[in-house]
Amino acid sequence: MSTLAIKDLHVSIETEQGSKEILKGVTLTIKSGEIHAIMGPNGSGKSTLASTIAGHPRYKVTSGTITLDDLDVLEMSVDERARAGLFLAMQYPVEVPGVTMTNFLRTAKTAIDGEAPKLRTWAKDVRGAMEKLKIDADFANRNVNEGFSGGEKKRVEILQMELFRPKFAVLDETDSGLDIDALRVVSDGVNRAHSENDMGTLLITHYTRILNYITPQFVHVFVDGRVAEQGGPELADELEANGYDRFLAPAQA
Amino acid sequence: MTNSASADQAEQVAGVEVGEARITIPGMSEEGENLATAHEETEHSHGGLGESTVKAKSGGSRADRTTSLNVADFAVPTGREEEWRFSPLKKLGRVLSDAATQTPVTLKVRNTATGVTHGELALAQSPRGTVFLAADRAAVVGYSQTQTADHIKVAANTELSEPIFLDITGEAAGHRANGHIVLEAGNHSKAVFVMEHRGSADANLNVEVIVRDGADVTVVSLQRWDEDAVHVGQQDAEVGRDAKYKHVSITLGGEVVRLNSNVRYSAEGGEASMYGLYFADAGQHLEHRSFVDHNSPRNSSNVLYKGALQGQDARTVWVGDVLIRKAAEGTDSYEKNQNLILTDGARADSIPNLEIETGLIEGAGHASSTGRFDENHLFYLMARGIPEKEARQLVVRGFLNEIVQAIGVESIEDTVQQDLENELKIAGF
């Protein structure tokens, strides 16, 4: 059993107009096996939270903590965080020209496990995982994300999540831009990782649609860089019915 | 709009520095794209029916450039000319003079398949000079100072399974060597020519490539000169009806290398691609100029040059001219140059010139970027547990690999890869 704890997290970015605070005190605790949904309007800071957990250099933590059990995540480099069991499925997966998926997956798996995966079983694992996510076999020979469609990129993020078996996964709008079939395939992948590896999940989404396939125990409404309200799945139903207006109004007053 | 519209959208939100990093997903909003940091990058697309755009150019129109086979038409450059302003003329003086060969380069042609012949062509003997049109002083003196050109011909309808290797060796450093090679691929033939330059010379070597209708031709020009070699050259091709032409220039060795790779079309339905890869170390000047002359309708072109630089005064230049003439309706063209600067003290110039004289095109775009590592590439790999050093190695090899993969001749790809590994060791990659 592991715990990912975020406490009073403040994050700024440097812009041309100077420093801008985006996260204004986020507190959130996720345990293994839990699924938390973070919902909020565009620009509320959801991706900032996700990128900060992963350690993107663009985002400066000005105060607060992130811990993974007894590890100080903020002290760790990006790759150390991944090796410690954190995974970020990115909202916009990056194309890496000239690096094949096969090479990339094997290199990453080796780094995460600290040893090279067994050749025979690894190839089989990759093929099997690709099949389940309905990813064409020839993607293995293509360069990382290069020329993949939006939906393909998202599926490949989930493929990595399944192969790398993280303790905690942050899924940043993995559902956006997916048609209903792809949404189902991707959700199945998350549910598999959840039940097979007891993975803790932070599911960032703009829409409630994916919550028909992945059931969160906790829902957090994110507004203007902080959690405005938390509750159970019923909170998602309310958002579905009424939108974010109730949360936005006081912020604008 | 056409292809260019989506390409445009994908490119404009691009990542940083070396980046072809299309971190956006077509059809989705661009919010969040600002993960990218500041970068020097310019990308544009033009085209679509009815739209007529003319790109501002850094010099005069390419259409107005003198082309001739007469030495008197080209003055000795001063360095102020558009086509010479980046070049180290002092070092190039020895190959720009109207001087005869002192010690010739040797040419060994390997591939004796039936259908391949190796002959000679005198100065005015056709097909020599039917495609080649000297566009600067270097080219014209090299042309006229070569009495006997080599003519390698692949007969019509011949499909070669093995490349024709032309081993070109400089025999004396500092000695002038002029040369001219005519590569001719008959109708519907298929051939790969690999010209590999080694040794040292003050080499002024021109090439003309005749790609007859329906032919499929690849020309690989490998510059693996010793470190004191000087090499100027113009490699012209004319692409026939429904023919395919691929030119790959790989420049690793030599003190000064300045190559012009040019394409034009004799009819419609032609496809041309020009790739380049250069790796400049301390003190090297590697200059590549490409010119696609869309002089007739419905042809396509794609130009991609990539460079890496390391060490004090490592210097590269890429100038990519694309001219879409009034007559060239239905043209589809794209050109891109990316440079990866590995250490301080290196300098890369990158200049795409796109001139469009008709709005009735399929698309035309250009992109250029020069910089250090793409932070987003590194972040993505590191976010998957790959340590920074290894991630850098993957990114730089990936960057260069894109061109190596385009060579298409396995034995050459392997040796180029090995050379690149040796280069990368210098800067500790």
Ligand SMILES: Nc1ncnc2c1ncn2[C@@H]1O[C@H](COP(=O)(O)OP(=O)(O)O)[C@@H](O)[C@H]1O
């Ligand atoms: N790199 C950046 N440069 C400038 N502004 C940024 C950058 N990243 C995020 N922002 C701003 O921070 C706010 C939160 O963005 P983001 O975390 O992407 O929100 P969400 O994912 O909830 O849509 C927005 O106002 C956005 O414009």
Ligand SMILES: [Mg+2]
């Ligand atoms: Mg976001």
